[in-house]
Amino acid sequence: MELGKYADTVLSTYAVSLALLIGLVVWTILRGQKIRKELRKIEERGHIDG
Amino acid sequence: MSFWEYANPRKFLTTSERVLPLVWGLAAITTLVGLVWGFFFTPDDFRMGSTVKIIFLHVPSALMAINAWFMMLLASIIWIVRRHHVSALAAKAAAPVGAIMTVIALVTGAIWGQPMWGTWWEWDPRLTSFLVLFLFYLGYIALWEAIEDPDTAADLTSILCLVGSVFAVLSRYAVLFWNQGLHQGASLSLDKEENIADVFSNPLYVCMVGFALLFLALVLYRTGTEIRLRRMKALIARERLEG
Numbered sequence: 364m365e366l367g368k369y370a371d372t373v374l375s376t377y378a379v380s381l382a383l384l385i386g387l388v389v390w391t392i393l394r395g396q397k398i399r400k401e402l403r404k405i406e407e408r409g410h411i412d413g
Numbered sequence: 414m415s416f417w418e419y420a421n422p423r424k425f426l427t428t429s430e431r432v433l434p435l436v437w438g439l440a441a442i443t444t445l446v447g448l449v450w451g452f453f454f455t456p457d458d459f460r461m462g463s464t465v466k467i468i469f470l471h472v473p474s475a476l477m478a479i480n481a482w483f484m485m486l487l488a489s490i491i492w493i494v495r496r497h498h499v500s501a502l503a504a505k506a507a508a509p510v511g512a513i514m515t516v517i518a519l520v521t522g523a524i525w526g527q528p529m530w531g532t533w534w535e536w537d538p539r540l541t542s543f544l545v546l547f548l549f550y551l552g553y554i555a556l557w558e559a560i561e562d563p564d565t566a567a568d569l570t571s572i573l574c575l576v577g578s579v580f581a582v583l584s585r586y587a588v589l590f591w592n593q594g595l596h597q598g599a600s601l602s603l604d605k606e607e608n609i610a611d612v613f614s615n616p617l618y619v620c621m622v623g624f625a626l627l628f629l630a631l632v633l634y635r636t637g638t639e640i641r642l643r644r645m646k647a648l649i650a651r652e653r654l655e656g
Contacts, residue, residue: 364453366466367462368462369462369464370463372524372525372527373463373464375524376467376470376471379517379521379524380474383520387631388627391631391634392634394638395635395637402641402642402645405645
């Protein structure tokens with residue numbers, strides 16, 4: 364595959380977009396896991412109300 | 414089974430946890446297949462050269478940037494009318510995803526525009542309405558963070574969402590009713606004459622489905638996180654009250 368004179372243009376759009384997408388997914392999962400862990404800790408302290 | 418049963422946070426969490434592995438898997442496979450197909454297995458365009466490959470990121474992200482706002486609008490209306498907390502939290506969860514999609518659409522458009530139009534940016538109706546839509550996303554996220562009471566935050570952000578919908582509509586249809594500016598018309602059309610060639614449109618459809626599935630997976634997961642966060646704050650508040 365040859366990208367020709369626009370190689371920098373095409374590669375930079377893919378690099379920026381994939382970095383943003385992967386960053387969004389990683390941030391979403393890490394934040395979700397952190398809050399899940401904190402909630403479990405609070406519930407284990409004995410304040411489970413069903 | 415009624416759709417409104419999913420307004421129950423517990424029911425939403427159990428159902429979303431069951432379907433999420435499948436949605437994540439489908440999103441990853443579809444997006445990957447679409448992008449690999451588009452990047453490696455499509456020819457150069459006779460005018461745009463290899464920059465035509467940018468379409469596989471630009472169009473799906475622009476589509477999701479607008480549709481994310483419409484999803485938030487629907488969820489906000491449900492909150493205003495029926496006061497279901499899950500719908501307000503789903504709108505909150507979708508906002509950062511929509512904002513990132515808008516950034517991708519703006520950045521890919523700017524990088525493509527430089528060699529094709531000779532400029533990174535033009536105050537064209539579609540580009541400008543997209544930029545304003547991005548600012549609305551930022552304002553919406555900031556408003557959620559600025560207000561402590563979650564119900565008041567949901568009320569005010571819902572109103573902001575209604576107002577911002579004007580720009581979501583403008584972003585979508587600006588090229589049709591403003592016959593000016595650099596941005597070309599829609600790449601995809603039901604009219605075979607106007608539609609782009611199948612060799613480009615087929616991987617593009619796959620990318621669009623992939624981005625839609627990715628949006629769904631992210632919003633389901635993030636809504637679950639918001640539900641847990643709300644419960645956590647309620648439990649902490651109760652602990653404080655009990656001393």
